[in-house]
Amino acid sequence: MKKSSAKAILSATVLLPLAAAGCGQNAPSEANRASSPGASQTAVSSSGVTLSRSNEGETITFLTSGTPWMTPLIEKIPEFEKLTGITVDVQQMVDTQLSNKVSVSASTGGHDLDLIYYRPLQEALLFIKNNWLEDLSGYIQQDPDFHYEDFFQAGRDITSKDGKVYGIPTMSERTMFFYNTEMFKDAGLSGTPKTYEELEEYAKKLHDPDNNRYAFAVRGEGNSAVTQFAAFLRGFGGDFIKDGKAAINTPEAIKAFEFYGKLVREYSAPGAISNIWSDSLALFTQGRAAMYIDGDVHYAETEDPESSVVAGKVGFGPFPAGPAGSTPSSIIPWAIGISSGSKHKEASWEFIRWATSKGVDLELELQGNSSARDSTWKNPKAEAVFPSGMVEVIKASGASGNPIDRPYLISGGEARSIVAQVLTAAIAGKKELQPIADDANARLQTLVDKEKQ
Structure with missing residues (x-):
């Protein structure tokens, strides 16, 4: 620009x-x-x-x-x-x-x-x-x-x-749902998925690994993925910490881990378990993934004709709703x-x-x-700078999004690594997540208690 x-x-x-x-x-x-x-x-x-x-x-x-x-x-x-x-x-x-x-x-x-x-x-x-x-x-x-x-x-x-x-x-930065409008059209899909159930239905229609085309581009590397997983976690009604208590082993959290793990494991490219933000961005900008969920700050890379083959073919939508509603992060x-x-x-x-x-x-x-600032995003001059459809999503997320996309502690880096261990196990398809989550939750609680002192 x-x-x-x-x-x-x-x-x-x-x-x-x-x-x-x-x-x-x-x-x-x-x-x-x-x-x-x-x-x-x-x-x-x-x-x-x-x-x-x-x-x-x-x-x-x-x-x-x-x-x-x-x-x-x-x-x-x-x-x-x-x-x-x-x-x-x-x-x-x-x-x-x-x-x-x-x-x-x-x-x-x-x-x-x-x-x-x-x-x-x-x-x-x-x-x-x-x-x-x-x-x-x-x-x-x-x-x-x-x-x-x-x-x-x-x-x-x-x-x-x-x-x-x-x-x-x-x-500011928010969770954004990016999608390849051309791939959606080819699959007979119009609009964006409104719920987690629809999200998986779309994924089944869009996933075509035999032709090197995948439904999702999302972060899979545990530590990197925690911040994007946060929106899914809250969509199931969970959180990292609730009322001063670690909460990553609750029924809601387990459902969120399993759902996110399935998206990465079954509907993304091979090796996605090690993908950080740049890997998932590249997967989408090179036209190999139909849907991409990450921070809206990446819109410029997706629309850059010099580095993105999908420039001009990118759509934007709100984060889908889970059982607890649409819960994007707004950090x-x-x-x-x-x-x-x-x-x-x-x-x-x-x-x-x-x-x-x-x-x-x-x-x-x-x-x-x-x-x-809310007024800036409502200004017609600002709206003209950003892609069509993106500003409306940003306005809605700015008003309702959660400002925290990780365990919010002074020792946040260590806490994030603890959550990442459960997330990695979920993406790998571990059958019994509960014991892994229980162990991680106990270690997270130790950090929470330490900061109360």
Whole structure:
């Protein structure tokens, strides 16, 4: 997708009394506001956000990673700096380096950190438990123009804890049902399967291994498959953890393991038990699979004519419903927060309210980001950027999807591996899953209990 460079445009500069923007005890007094450089000055950015110069002269450090949100945002930061007088020191690094940097700095007070870009599912619980993230609730309450309620409920849920807000979602991703419209037509199928039963019926009609054509492209490698299995698990009424108790050995969970295992084993390509996301994506984009269930972020690869033979032949549908309904995951890969040890919290919030505002969010969506704001997905400009049929699915999933697609624990990696062992056994066709699930559940419960201490 072609990207246009952001230009620093001063739409208007108006002298106005500065509205309160502080948070709790961190809020500056009115006297301090009046005496600070440019305290009474505001300016409107090209995206329509009113910005203050009350923190002029400050420098904020932004630890971040290269994502579809961050890459185009970097082009716009010079305008923010010009209008606010705040210098943004962007330090971009890979995911693991970013997490380690935050951990090392925060453990010694975090005074050298201001803005923290983090992965809620992997890091929020640890960062919140250790008090590394500032509570943003007060800033949000005093900033009605920020329109916090506009963010998907799933995004607000995963970045909050005990009534406090610790981050603002910047990206979103949902479970998406992709299908090859040509293969569906050849099989005499119209529309997408609405239930798990219909899903298997479609699979039987579409599966043609003798001609190297398969019904499904789904993840089979245990650890990788856990996040996609989550939607099926909840469709049967199960979950990884329920009311503080491990729940991967319940009757609902066993049914989900068996069903997902059957899909991979009987209706996907040989060797699918070892497939990670890239393998299942390749199977679909090379025209060898009729149906593909994974994150909607992969739509661009499926529609890229240079790498996908099915470009122009891809349909999109909602995740089918199990006995407990349609339960797609709707996750937030990345969020932005403020270090609790920051010495520039007001300036940091000014950046966040601009960078995640409705106006900037729409601009970033048009450059390839997958927004976490409801209004952005409802904007006709955004709808025009994405494939026909995809936006409606995203809107529905954003409103009802579950924000957690794995065991949600600080030791999430270890917990995910435990679930993967049962999933692998199911895909391999093990006859007695219950003993395997019971053993895994006991180990998962040990992790749950440990984190309660």
